[in-house]
Amino acid sequence: YIEKGGAYNDITPIRSTVVLNAPFTGDGTTLVVVTDVAHGGSTGDFVTFSGATGTYASTFNAEFQITVTGADAYTITTGSAIAAGTYGGSTVTAAYQINVGPATSIPLTGWGAGVWGAGVWGTGGSSNAVIRLWNQVNYGEDLVFGPRGGGLYYWDATSGVNARGVLLRNLGGTATITIASPAVVTSTILYNEGAAISFSTTGALPTGITAGTTYFVYNATGLTFNLLDAAGAVVTTSGTQSGTQTITPTDVPLMQNYFTVSDSSRFIITFGVNDYGSVVQDPMLIRWSSQDDPYNWTPDATNQAGSIRLSHGSEIISAIQTRQEIVVFTDSAVYSLQYLGPPTVWQTQLLGDNISIISPNAVALASGVIYWMGVDKFYAYDGRVQTLNCDVRRYVFSNFNQSQSAQVFAGTNEGFNEVWWFYCSANSTMADRYVVYNYFEKIWYYGTMNRSAWLDSGLRDYPLAATYSYNLVNQEQGLNDNESGTSVALAANISSSEFDIQDGHNFGFVWRVLPDLTFENSSNSPTSQAPTATMTLYGLSNSGSGVTSSAGAPVAASATYVITEEFTGQIYTRMRGRQLIFKIESNQINTTWQIGAPRIDIRPDGRR
DSSP: EEEEEEEHHHHHHHEEEEEEESSSESSSEEEEEEEEETOOOOOTTTEEEEEEEBHHHHHSSEEEEEEEEEEEEEEEESSSSOOOOBOSSSEEEEEEEEOOOOOOEEEEEEEOOOOOTOSSSBBBEEEEEOOOOOOEEETEEEEEEETTTBBBBEOGGGTTTTSOOOGGOOOOEEEEEOOOOSSSEESSSSSOHHHEEEHHHHHHHHBOTTOOEEEEEEEEEETEEEETTSOOHHHHHHHOOOSSSEEEESSSOOSSSEEEOTTTOOOOEEEEEEOTTSSSSSEEEEEEEEBBBOOOSSSOTTTTEEEEESSSSSEEEEEOOOSOOEEEEESEEEEEEEEEEEETEEEEEEEEOOOSOTBBEEEETTTEEEEEEEESSSSESSSSSEEEEOOOOOHHHTOGGGGGGGGGGEEGGGGGTTTEEEEEETOOOSEEEEEETTTTEEEEEEEEOOEEEEOOTTTTTOOEETTTTTTTTTTTOSSSSTTTTTBBBOOOOOOOOOOOOOOOSEEEEEEEEOOEETTTTTTOTHHHHHHOOEEEEESSSSSEEEEEEEEEEEEEBBBTSSSOOOOOOEEEEEESEEEEEEEEOOOOOTTEEEEOEEEEEHHHEOOO
């Protein structure tokens, strides 16, 4: 989607558009069969119909999600029952959006897994359907986006927010060809010297040019140029053909695993991409377009397009742009990619080896430092690669669904000096847990929350997150959980690790707690109840023995509810333990609190 002025505009690319004749068959229910020979769809895909006439035309001229029943038919569900019969008329246009990808990673083994004939007879093969991960980056005011393993799509801002994205290789424009020796091509798109193009129509091509054959731009002047063939010979044409031809930039990548746009030099850089003239994906190959030219990917002495292949690792996982370099992650190493200018253009340098990254989206940049999650630890790069000291490492990775590791994603919350990682717990197929590193205080904390994407505030007032309820929510806004549109109290809590007195050889006796707590910005509306939090002390007889005693009491604002430092002055309690845990929590609507430095009056109480 493109968001503008609070409205969200669907720019999902269209994979095909066909005209159908009376495709809708009703049976008296809301389930309608749509007939389209070799539709190429999959269950969950979206299609938009237009041009339907006659009965139920207004019902059918809309967007639907399909359920595939066969190669030539699928079903849709309408908002009202459709009487038995066939409907739509002879000019129904069906615009199919690109096929949906898997919602989760599904490792498969045995019969039916993998391609036909894979594996030993009686055992079968294996496959791993990986969740579809999208990447997007601005190219000036335009947008380049695409799924991992798929092509590059381009959204042109000048076309407006209602225009859909289009495969970059299909944006070659059109041209007229002047029959001459050499042939003269006049294009609607500016092509630089050396660009590889082909013509996709056959009806009006002059003699000397063949549809689908790769030619190279030569002697370019503005929108006009000549052509060279693969042997370097100037192309001449003859005949009387005329008309407009469709151009395809042939060296635009067919598939990629990741991409970015260099800020100042405006190169589109792709990672894990097919090589020039090949349809086979090379997971360790980096290719970049000519500078400030998204259509030209063919290296030439007159441009800066090029490629380089990395050697450490088996595939490129991700990349992130920093102030002076692009940091590239393979599955076992970290590289620096820096712009040098012609003739080398981009050069790599190995920063670290035997280093992992858990997923393409597990890396974030905060305050000039890159942070990422590995397969079993956390890393940072501030000019040197280092392992982060993580106090909750065991907690995170001991309850982690490795089969859904591709879902891990990172985000920043600059307002609180935090880097967040969301991940799937051991028995979950959705990102339901998070771990946070506060890089200012150098501390870790964790919790549970279902999120599928995260974007820091940037130009917005609050970080933006996506939920599994198909909502976008503003994080850090308000005092309550408003994900569903109805305010619900946030069940907030934080607890300390276990602590003791002196060397831990004595029991401690706690007789008083002096809270340091403020409820500033809370509200007692609509319940007229003063905001309240509960402090609890848990005592343990020995490490690992479990809680053997506890004591707690509410800490409330003053009865008249003046938002000041007028909170409970002291709490008297009687409890003992060799080790203690301190916890504060609340579960009350419109309540916010901030804890300072509470004091606990504790004295030694013997060794028993």
